[in-house]
Amino acid sequence: MTEIPVKIPAEPKSAPKAPPKHAPVPSARKDTLLYLDGVSRSFDGFKAINELSFVLMKGEMRAIIGPNGAGKTTMMDIITGKTRPDKGDVFFMGDVDLTKHDEPTIAQMGIGRKFQKPTVFETQTVADNLLLSLKGERRGIPALFYRSNKPDRQRIDEILEVIRLERRRNELAAFLSHGQKQWLEIGMLLAQDPKLLLVDEPVAGMTDAETEETARLLRDIAVDHSVVVVEHDMGFVRDLGVKVTCLHEGHVLSEGSLDHVSADPQVIEVYLGR
Amino acid sequence: MPLLRILALAVTLALGALAAERASADEAQVSAAIQKFATADGFSGVEATIQELGAIGDPLAVRALRALGENELKVTPDGAVVIEGADALLDPVTGETVAEKGPRLERIRIKNSIRSMIDETISALTLRAADPVVRMSAADTIFAAADPEQLEPVQAALAAEQDPDVRRRLEQAVAAIQLASSDDPEIIRASIEVISQRGDQAALGVLLGYRNQATGEMADAADEGIEAIETRLAMWQAGQNIWYGISLGSVLFLAAIGLAITFGVMGVINMAHGEMVMLGAYTTFVVQETIRNSFPWLFDWSLLIALPLAFLVAGFVGLIMERGIIRHLYGRPLETLLATWGVSLILQQAVRTIFGPNNREVGNPSWMSGAFELGEMSITWSRLWIVCFALFVFVALLFAINRSSLGLQMRAVTQNRRMASAMGIRTPWVDALTFALGSGIAGIAGVALSQIDNVSPNLGRGYIIDSFMVVVFGGVGNLWGTLVGGLTLGVANKFLEPYAGAVLGKILILVFIILFIQRRPRGLFALKGRAVE
Amino acid sequence: QETIKVGILHSLSGTMAISETTLKDVMLMLIEEQNKKGGLLGKQLEAVVVDPASDWPLFAEKARELISGNGVDVVFGCWTSVSRKSVLPVFEELNSILFYPVQYEGEESQRNVFYTGAAPNQQAIPAVDYLMNEEGVERWVLAGTDYVYPRTTNKILEAYLQAKGVAPEDIMINYTPFGHADWQTIVSDIKAFGSAGKKTAVVSTINGDANVPFYKELGNQGVAATDIPVVAFSVGEEELAGLDTAPLEGHLAAWNYFQSVEADVNAEFIEAWKTFAGAERVTNDPMEAHYIGFNMWLKAVEAAGTTDADAVIDSLIGVTVPNLSGGYSAMMPNHHITKPVLIGEIMDDGQFSIVYETPGLVPGDAWSDFLPDSKDLISDWRKPMECGNFNVATGKCGGKGS
Amino acid sequence: MLTVENVTLHYGAAQALRGVNLTVEQGKITCLLGRNGVGKTSLIRSIVGQHPPSGGSITFEGTALGKRSSHDRARAGIGLVPQGREIFPLLTVKENLQTGYAGLPSKDRTIPDYVFELFPILKTMLHRRGGDLSGGQQQQLAIGRALVMRPKLIAFDEPTEGIQPSIIKDIGRAIQFLRDEHGLTILLIEQYLDFCRELADHIYIMDRGEIVHSGPAESLDDPEVRRHLTV
């Protein structure tokens, strides 16, 4: 596998504006992988993200929880360039301003994403879904001359094994069940081998056993990747054993270890319930 | 037409009054002159006779002249000149019945130049009619003709005139005549003044006519007057353009609105939409034909009768189409293009086979004919009614789709047919009904379009492309989009046309649509939100 | 039993079906009548009908099919210029005969084609003369659909009018697309142009479907023939059948034939037509052209004693047959015919009242005298010249060049 | 109330159900469990009439459903909360709820109060477009929408998917409430074991298109039974 160079534009000339209160200091931005500060976004007057600040260090795995409609998915939309924030800073690797880039560029920089509702290429086989996701060349013309090669095939086989779809590798993705599609999406994310994985509700619709499996998988990945996981399954979050951020109405309600967060009365009030 | 009828009535009344007032000494003379039509030799003979009647100067001749202008003055086989009335032959002077209607009446032939001559002669004869409306129109005809020979009679009429409006018109007529005939700079200057105050297209015509031959100072005076009128007219012109735009826009809207349902709401690429419009137009034709043959007095109601029928006919065909073909294609919207294209070929040919390939005559009922003046704008009744009708259809549909429970079900079905069914919505029924509604609406659009376009098997083809443009430009699935889209394209077209010409104007509009879609890839009234991404 | 095949190449579907279907019908009628009279050269005639569907390349394809596939001896067909242009090479290559029945822009003379419709000098120019002389028109609107026939006709008229001393600013030229349906602006422009104190007329070369909305708009906006007469070259009885003509009374058309022509042959023809096609059907000028063309062909074949193209082409020149206005039309060496020119005013019954007729027959001129490049050209297909574009200035065939 | 007998179902050549037998009792909560892709959704599809089974029979309230259309079944009282929510994206929340009116006589055409009590968020979002809601909000809407139909039986296909814990509890309470107060019969498909055990009156476990276990909720604690659910 050859590494494709990703052009990372220089930091904008103008110095960042004075940091708002409670925000991490810019000097610290250097070591962060993901740096969101004062981000807001509203839809027809409805504030989906509200002065959100969020920092992820390199190599860190983070779990995000929060009530339905808290803005978790929207946050991922903003990071991946799907949604533009109304205001606020979004930086990747300390100095890449993500708000200035579109989805393909951001993806090529190394941010991969699994969607909440599984979206796979239904008219392609399972294996081709993975082939298309494999890290590497993304331009069209070279793809004309692409020839299947050993490392690629091996990688696909590996992933198929992980997501337990070997037996269905040559079937169209449309024929998978809901949960299998979830797995395929995870597989596609693995194939991309991004620096940062954004995983939106990976275990929804999985059995408890599978959930455990997934937690193990993510922990493995987190060894040399950064990961953001959104989940409502507290058992799963506990299995991950990482720092947890709870969002509510578009901003951070509580942050810390799972025990800390789940003891927070506000979190109990809006999220966990009694 | 009503105006004409009022005029005719007024003339009769006026003549009656005149006849009572004056001794019938001239009657014999007039009668004798009229009789000469029977032996008149060709067009020049007719012209000479009219001149003679004018020279006699008796309003008694008006009835015959008018009949002549309307091709009702006939010669019987035994050489008598009569007026062919509705069910009898009338005396050309008195208007009394003289004979039963017989065969082989010979028409006294006229042509355009004779028609103008008749108009002018009648005007001269009716300058003193009792009815101010008649006098007014007489004055206007004289104004436009500016025949120096009329100067004296007009001045005489002016002296006797009481009605201030008619007086003004007569003054203008005098001015026009003087402008054409006088050499006195003072008179001319005054005339220009009077005429430019009139300020309409006719006044401009008279001044321009004078300007062509004027020199020196007089020319300057004329120029001034012309300029004054032109500035005034230019303002009206803008208004007129907007009106044309709105009326074109409402035609586009009407043509497209059915498609906004079958395509916009249901997602069926309905290539047979134009044919639904055509069916509506042909229904109008059949209704009118039946009325013409059997119930002529109903003619003015023909469109109102045709509307529901057209809705039913087109709706029914739509229903059959949906049940027979479209319903097998849900989930394969692009293939509906192929099937509906086939349907459109078949419908076209069916109509061609049944009604023949030619244009069919669909008449305008009286309330749809002619135009009225609003300031210097001329607004045709047919267009005005079409605009009103378009708005009415729009409001009704908006209500049906957005407020009624059937509308809700329609939208639910088209967004997720399987789930809608699981909610207990009878999807086949709703589908059929929606498609029938869209087709029916196209049908009633056809009724309106039959009033301004030709009714032929190709009618639909002419509208299908425009309709798709309008729906897409406005934003698929949005009725407001279709309305605003239609009107915008209409108005834009009408403002471009005078500068770019009709062909280039149309090209520019298309380029505009292409560019606009780049700016707003989902049309004017784009649906927003995560659902559509 | 062997038959002589006659090809009929008229669109029965598509945009032109509206005009051309009638011509197919009239051909069928003429052939039927001829067969009743015993056919031709002792054989029956057989009509071969195809549908080129208003699709111009399809005309060429169908022409080829008729001639080499079906083996027809003569073809009656085409309406638009482009369809004729499209089939020209086919007729030349396969050496067959085409009778073309529609008034057209001229500027063409081809050995295999016989033009029985009017050339511009048989329609446009007399009409303009009439308006100028009889109605005193001084200002002209030349309104047409943007294609070759109106363009050429208007070029010719413009040159002609200017030669007659009409100032350029008194001529307004306006082109619209095919099937133009919204005439509001143009009609109001015409009204404005016409209110400049000079008698104004519109010379309309508006084609096909666009006419109905145009006339409806004229009627609605109250443009009366006494104010601004419109003279049209493509509007005949057939087109008026789709209109309420009451508001249009007095507007004009120039043709070589009207249904209202008072002549015994015409009465017979109308009678036969109505029996054949239906009582509500009308007759029009291109139908007469086919009537003339068909009879000319019959006569030429009889004279030649064969249907062989070369022989018939030669014997067609000089053939004279009755036309429907009571006179005779002759085929001239340039493959155009002589015709009377009639001007009619629209009446409220959808018919025309003939207000003017040229004193004699007008011979069709293939090359207009009013276009600089064709002034010097003439056409004569008789031996020894045998040429469609003889240049009298250079004394050679082959156009104006070299 | 609902009996599924020997039902088989094919997608093209692939068989998804192989002779499934299952009974849902009146006024009870019946829970169906199984790994991914074993055919749970397929069974629901055959019950609500979205995909015709290729064999076997389904009886609802004593009448065989046979080839009856999906909407007839809905009108007969089978409600559905589908997997993937299937909200009408361009209808407002209110309109989404109102689609449930289709089978109701006009006097019943109201949204029951308990819908808003269960899911207060819906009340505040009545005029937003369904497609704009977050995943969990849509799930709540989907449940509310099914309730508007006043069904006799509701089939829930993984209703807790993507829902925050507090609302999962609410849903659990709601399901119980519906059973107890309204006598609703419930068929529940779930992956979330604890949730199931708490609610279910009876459970079925499915594997590879077949029912491999049937028993009371407690049987879930049996490791033998659990084995069907592990990878």
Next chain:
Amino acid sequence: MILGRFLAGGLKSPVILISMLVILGIGVLVPVLNLAVPPSSPFHVADHLVPLYGKYLCYGMAALALDLVWGYCGILSLGHGAFFALGGYAMGMHLMREIGTRGVYGDPILPDFMVFLNWKELPWFWYGFDSFLFACLMVMLVPGLLAFIFGWFAFRSRVTGVYLSIITQAMTYALLLAFFRNDMGFGGNNGLTDFKDVLGYDLQSGQVRSALFFLTAFFLALNLLIAAAITGSKYGKILRAVRDAEARTRFLGYRPENIKLFAWVVSAVMAGIAGALYVPQVGIINPGEFAPANSIEMVVWTAVGGRGTLVGPIGGAVLVNAAKSWFTGVLPEYWLFALGGLFILTTLFLPEGVAGLIRKAFGRRAKAPKGKDEETDQPVADATAGE
């Protein structure tokens, strides 16, 4: 080398190989049957049929081009006739210049239509067309460039679905009106016609006809190979991914606009070549070719043949046009019923077109979901990527 390997990729599928051989075989057979077999023989192909069959093949090529974008890229182009016509015009302009002094006016430079509309000199855009090579270049360049510019803007602005379809229609409609204008210098409504010869050979001669026919078959086979190679490559997979879930591909780092643009331009060039071969065989090119209805017909052929199968649309084009030729001859008054009925029946009973029928006949399992539009029931809102 690379190119060879790329093209070899297209031959992987036996269907393509067989189809190519069949097309080339026809390309040889028809001329032979026309020229070498005496007219009396029942195997003789009549003269008038050669250009007719040639025309079908040109239409087949256009349908193939359309299938490349519609079947594999999800772009329902309602304006492919424009590319076809532009290619045709480029070739027509060359043939026009070849006429030389043989026009009716005998003007050595100006075509006839310019002479009688009083043009004084040749407009600049006619320069160079006296050279055959230049014309060939333009045949590809002009449609390619138009497609490039149009696609560049449209794909970048993320215009998709029916919006894209309708603006392609607007494009061809605008061109139709523009080419109708006599002021444009392309012969207005009459277009370009009365061609005499090509490269000095008489266009009317049997040999040239046959050569043209063979060339058409050759290019059709070549284009089929190219299309198969494109769609069979990894690029083809990306293309289909873009077709089904454009937004999703972005999150994988692909740029759908560039991916689509390439196929779009290739397709336009193919259509242009088809147009260029069409013109000398039918002998006329006029603005009618730009008519939206023509483009819609291309879509119809493609659908009848079977979208997304490459070979199918070629068959569809031939089938529909042969049916049309036949019906217009035997049922001149009623052929539209027959043709319309054919379309309806195809959609109802052959949802995958003729190709699907054949595949079924050979017992192969039909590939089920064909594209996004067939999968979703939500034409208005195809939610694709994410929530």
